[in-house]
Amino acid sequence: MSRPRRMLGFSWPVLIGLAALAAPRLVLHDLGVITEGSFVNGLLVFLPPLCWIAAVLWKRPAHPFVTVLVIGALYGVFLAAGHQLLWDTAFDGDTPTLGGNLTGVDPTVQSAVVRTAAALSSLVTGTIVGAVTGAVAALLCRIVPGHPERPGDTGR
Template identity: 65%
Template sequence: MTARLGFSWPALVGLAALAAPRVVLHDLGVVEEGTLLTGLLVVVPPACWVAAVLWWRPPRPFATVVVVGALYGVLLAAGHQLLWDAALGGRTPPLGGALAGTGPAVAEVLLRAAAVVSSLVTGTLVGVVAGAVALLLRRVAGEDRSGTGGRA
């Protein structure tokens, strides 16, 4: 699998980990949404993923970056779970709608599960977008006309 992705698993996890500081800093309230620092923490890691596949030219750049994004999703989910109490001030928000009135333990389980799913989807989608950018840049540079990620 890593031969097709062009990077070792430690390298893939390392690339994904470039995005982890944003999770920690956000959940601890160190950075706030809408600031320049937050913008950099959002944009720079995927830009590094794109730069890595442009530099090292793996055979399947799109797949490589999607895997990095999925790994980022795992790190995002783990970070949110570990920092749950710090991010929410120790209080799980109540559920509304049909689930209003459920106990706090049920609410916490449901919200934590939703946060995991959301994190995995978010990370993977970031990988899809960054992978599409990498593939597009390789094609524009004339390095990839086959559509498979390899050299033409």
């Protein structure tokens, strides 16, 4: 078993798949299909991190916080890529621009600056979601008993 897999408890395809559980909300939101505050939006916001926690509780990786942090960072990559791909559709031709003293900056430069800021914001958001969810998962791994039928599982 590879070192990352031992540490994270899951293969990279599984980690990417867990992060991808949050992608439908991104697409539906950017396309304007769901709105903030709706029941469906709430499900799509909270269900993926709950699945991440459930997967960690089931698998019991050596470092549950790090595992979910990695899932969150991968989610941030999905956010960044998705927002960039759906940029024009999400803003319906009214893309954000720089203001104040930067209003006169070349529109191409403005677009690059705003898109870069949005991508970085997405990466930070995903990582923060992973950190918060990872902290909950790590705490639950300590509180909730593990599978007694698994050799070596102490239930932490």
